[in-house]
Amino acid sequence: MNRIGLIVGLVAALVGSWLLWQWGFCRFYVVPGFMAVVTAKSGEILPPGQILAKPGQRGIQEQVLGEGRHFLNPWQYDYKIMPVIAIPPGKVGVVTSKVGADLPPGEFLAEAGQKGIWRGVLGPGKHRLNPFGYQIDIVDAISIPVGYVGVVTSLSGKQTTPDAFAGPGEKGVRRDVLQPGLYYVNPKELQVDLLEIGVNQVSLLGKTGGEVITKGKMASQNVAMENLQKRALAEQMEKRMDYVAQQRVQESVSDKPQLESSMMRGTARAKQAAAAAPNQQSPQPSPAKPQLPPDASHVLSLNQFVEFPSRDGFEISLDMTVEFEFLPEQIAWIYQSYGDLPAVVDKIIMPQILSVSRLKGSAYRAKDFIVGEGREKFQNDLTEALAKAIEEKHIIVHDALIRHVNVSDQILDPIQQASIAIEQDLTNKEKQNTARKQAELNTELGLVEQRRQQVAQETEKLKAEILADQEKQVAQLRAEALRQTAEIDQQTALIRADKTRKLGQAQANTVALVEGEKAKGFELKAAAFGDPAAFTLWEFANNLNKDLRVSILHAGAGTLWTDLEKATLGELGGAAVLNNKK
Incomplete structure (x- = not known):
């Protein structure tokens, strides 16, 4: 019995x-929003090139421990508490x-299971990935504002044939575009370029150049979405400025007029300010995008202008939209x-504007x-010819408006003087016509008053006659009413x-x-x-009355009328007779 008690006590x-060891020395707790990266102190040595260890291998374990209570032998394992990967809304x-x-x-x-940039991305939320084996770059999701579409270019796969759209698994521009909204795509896999839909303008200001005015973005009701869209448009403008910079380099070689961004200096300052601000949302911060002025994505400057000789040899320049x-x-x-x-403006719109303007304008004096x-006739001809020339490029021209025509003073002054003289003569004639019309009007006014x-007199007469x-x-x-009343009475x-x-009858x-x-009745x-x-x-x-009672009295001997006063009732009539018989 003592032996059994000793064994039970020992157990x-x-x-x-063991419980004291586990609870006091092996237990640790991972709070919400964090994870534990475990390092094994014993086990098989990792093969060359392997970074994370599998179970049974020595080194940093590939699997991390999530929030909660865990038990690890401190002689065999070490751990490090690190924050989980938190991806905010609007990011990937x-x-x-x-x-x-x-x-x-x-x-x-x-x-999955390969080394390199993953094709899939992590959406908004919390993710537990071992930071020693995986690098997470948090970037903006693709936000397409209202009034824009996203043209998708696949950056991976087999290169498609020229002038053909890329299909699944092919590299190139895809036919389908992204409608306004928020898209969580991998920017390493797909490049999305924002293009305006709707009416844009090319405004030419004579020899001072011109500008391309794109449609404005509709404001979003969500502040976070608004900021995300601004960054997307800033990235769009940055790409366009890169194109402008390349064209300027070519211009210095070929002396060909090219586009020049009116926001170049402002954007450079925005880039410096954005680069100086740290990104606090990612363990691996991505480069900050420049913050452009509100209208930066809506205007691009041009150093081109429309100029051509007229049919009679004078130089003409136009201000047009x-x-x-x-x-x-x-x-x-x-x-x-075209890009x-x-x-598009550089390769299609401007060449056609310059070509059609010269072709049509040289036919006019x-x-x-x-x-x-x-x-007005030249404006209509220009609009029609320009629309027809660009229609095959799937671009619609709505209007080509001539705002001002710059003509040499050599021809402008005589024409203006002649026009002024003609207008003055017309003015004098109109004044004479006005005076004559005024006299006729005064005569007519007198007749009207008469x-x-x-x-009025005839009206008064008619009123008196009507009243009488x-x-x-x-x-x-x-x-007549009185007469009819008498007859009725x-x-x-x-x-x-x-x-x-x-009634009497x-x-x-x-x-x-x-x-x-x-x-x-009585007779009957x-x-x-x-x-x-x-x-x-x-x-x-x-x-007779029903209550009448008749009593017959026999007077007997004597006279009824004489003895009536003396006789009593019993002595009269039959009573007296009966009494005598007794």
Whole structure:
């Protein structure tokens, strides 16, 4: 018995020691929002090139421990508490894996289990990836504002054939575009360029150059989304300025006029300010994007202008505005064929404007550009020819508006003086016509006043005649009403008299009939009795009061009338006779 108790006590001591060891020395807790990176102190040595250890291997373990309570032997394992990867809304995490199999030749995007940049991205939320084996770069998601579409260019896969859209697994521009919204895509896999849909303008200001005015972005109701869209548009402008910079380099070689951004210096300052601000949202901060002024994405300057000789040899320059629009269903083809908006303006819009303006303008004289009718005809011809020339590029030209025509003073002054003289002559003639018309008007006004007075007199006369006629008609109507009233009263009296006569006659007839019937009744009753006297007695008896009582008294000897005062009731009549018999 003592031996069993000793064994039980020993087991209890061992269990208690083990619990004390686990709870007091092996236990640790990972708070929410953090993870534990575990390092094994014992096990197999890692092969060359392997960074993270599998279970049973020595080194930093690939799997991390999430929030909660954990137990690890401090002699065998060490751990380090680190924050989890937190990706805020509107961001994506681009994962670069340092572990896994090497990529095949020519590939730069990795699948699960491969080393390199993952094709998939991490969406908003918290993720537990070992920071010693994976690098997370947090970048903006693709936000497409209202009024824009996103043209998608695949950066991986087999290169597609020229002038063909990229299909699945191919590299190149895709046919389908992204509509306004928020997209979580890998910027290493897909490049998304924002292009305006709707009406844009090319505004030329004579020899001072011009500008490309794009449509403005519609404001978002969400502040975070608004900031995200601003950064997307800033990135769009940065790409366009890169194109402008390349064109300026070519301009210095070929002396060809090119686009020049009006926001170049402002954007450079924005880049410096953005680069100085640290990014606090990512363990691996991505380069900050420049913050452009609010209208930076809406205006690009041009150093080109429209100038051509007229038919009579004078130099003409135009201030004009061309409104054009990209067809939404063809915007991917336009981007694939020509590039972004500055490239389209540089390669398509401006060459056609310059060519068509020279071609059409050289057929007009300098005077035609000054006189209104000729200028309007030239504007209509220019709009029609420009729209027809650019239509095959899937670009719609809505209007080509001529705001001002710059003509040499050598021809402008004589034409203006001649036009002024003509206008002055027309003005004088119009003044004479006005004076004549004024005299005619005064005459007509006098006639109108005379006629007005005549009409007023005739009106008063008609009013008096109408009033007299109305009074006459009223008197006639009143007399007629009195006559009809008298006739009605007479007829009423006759009707009442006839009524009284008929009522009296009816009452008399009623009495005669009733009394006659009563007499007939008496006659029949008398005939029934056989003797009128008997009927009379019956009638007399029938009409007596029902409460009447008749007592017959026999007077006996003597005279009833003489002894009546002395006799009592018992002494009269039959009572006296009865008494005598006794």
